[in-house]
Amino acid sequence: xxxxxxxxxxxxxxxxxxxxxxxxxxxxxxxxxxxxxxxxxxxxxxxxxxxxxxxxxxxxxxxxxxxxxxxxxxxxxxxxxxxxxxxxxxxxxxxxxxxxxxxxxxxxxxxxxxxxxxxxxxxxxxxx
Numbered sequence: 001x002x003x004x005x006x007x008x009x010x011x012x013x014x015x016x017x018x019x020x021x022x023x024x025x026x027x028x029x030x031x032x033x034x035x036x037x038x039x040x041x042x043x044x045x046x047x048x049x050x051x052x053x054x055x056x057x058x059x060x061x062x063x064x065x066x067x068x069x070x071x072x073x074x075x076x077x078x079x080x081x082x083x084x085x086x087x088x089x090x091x092x093x094x095x096x097x098x099x100x101x102x103x104x105x106x107x108x109x110x111x112x113x114x115x116x117x118x119x120x121x122x123x124x125x126x127x128x
Contacts (some may be wrong), residue, residue, distance in 0.1 A: 011056065012053040012054060012055060013055075013056055015047075015049070015053070015054065016056070019047045019058055020048075022058060023043040023047070023048070023058045023060060024092055025095065026060060026097060027041045027043065028092065030060070030062060030077070030080075030082070033071060033076040033079070033080060034064065034069075034070065034076075034077075037064050037066075037069055037073075038065075039062050040064075041061070041062050041063075042060065042061050043058065043059070044061045045059030046059075067087075067093055071084070077095065081097050082095050082096070082097045083097070085094055
């Protein structure tokens with residue numbers, strides 16, 4: 001089994017333990033890169049559910065208080081091959097681990113800010 005898919009490709013595979021382990025390792029890397037920001041980081045999406053088939057792409061949701069603090073740490077994230085892809089403020093920042101053609105891990109970062117705080121918390125819990 002592998003991890004990652006080229007864009008516009010669909011493939012479902014049985015649950016794989018190495019995907020869980022990879023998610024845990026990536027969460028530790030994100031915590032290190034975002035140290036001091038107290039992010040809420042969760043492995044979400046189909047690879048986090050043991051009883052279903054899933055695309056071999058790990059989805060990780062990260063809730064933070066300030067987008068700018070995250071962007072200021074892009075160099076620290078890049079040390080773990082976590083690359084900034086695009087900014088969809090007020091909705092989210094998108095990062096990938098891998099490359100742009102074959103995303104291995106997708107990270108969506110949402111900010112808890114003023115009026116969007118409740119929406120971000122709700123979105124994060126809905127993803128879980």
